[in-house]
Amino acid sequence: MSADRVVELVEVEKINVTDGEGNEVIIEETVLEVIEEGREREDAEVTVELLHDPSHERRHFRIAREATLLEVLDEGAKKLGAHLLPSAEKPLDLLRGVYKDHQVGEPLNLELTLGEFLSQEPRTHHFAVELVLAIRVNTRWRVAPEKEMTPKAILALADLPWQEYSLYRCDGVEPLPPDTPVKLHRGEHFEAQRDGKYGAEGCGADRKG
């Protein structure tokens, strides 16, 4: 005989969107959880969307309550067709709670488990994945504060003195003009180089320190 099942209302949310003809439409989204009575829930239904995505396209999935919010972020990003930068283990990307009236909260502590997070108030099963403007200079990942930055500012962001380094696009041969803003793309790779010269003393192997 199958166990009795209980349907629990997790969340109801109204979202204002604009349809293809420019009409404002209100969508009501309801998230329900079906659980077996008397059984402790081991996982939970969550909803994710990309922050600032005007379509509010969402994905739903179940994930263990023991999972960390880092795992929620990683899984959520995958469901949304994105991948975290610079890595799923140590992302610069952020996870935020989405609350009543679509209010977005502060970045969450990714070390919390989902269960711990859901025990806090205000409670939500709805998350927003914030894909930051992560760029790489040599091996150094940084979050760009602007969509366009000068090479001087990019070097400073990477803790490199612009007076001593030239900034190049990856595989670029000509240095970027230091004061001309560069449009940045998520995941873009730059190389900062102390320029070189041909002809000098022998290689360091000859040195004795």
Place this chain on the structure above:
Amino acid sequence: MQIARAKSEIEQLAAGGMGVELVIEGAQPFALVGGVGAPVPPWDRADYDILVAIPVAYDLGTPLDGFYISLPYRYENGEHNRVNGQAVSIRQRQWRAVSWHYPDGNEFRRGVDNIESHIVHCRGFFLARGAVNAKN
């Protein structure tokens, strides 16, 4: 040998996904860097292994300079006139020193530069990038 800092830097770079390892040949440590990208042509392959000699007093501030390219290589179907230094055998492979250095007044500076930035500096050689005072 004062290279604890170099070891730490190499470990961090390797942990970050760069193909780099510390090799000690006799009393001389090297950073062996794999897959340094190069344009084809003029080079005969898209990436090369290079060796960066780590000064035995690196931790005390002795700077990095130059590098060795793995042999054989071809540049414009011949040799690059700046691959003209000492030849060494490391890990049963042949390498040759490349005359690629820091310009006067813009040398490797401790506290700002490190093995990571030096590898990018070396990559500049393959791209003919930022070659001030070039004597081709």
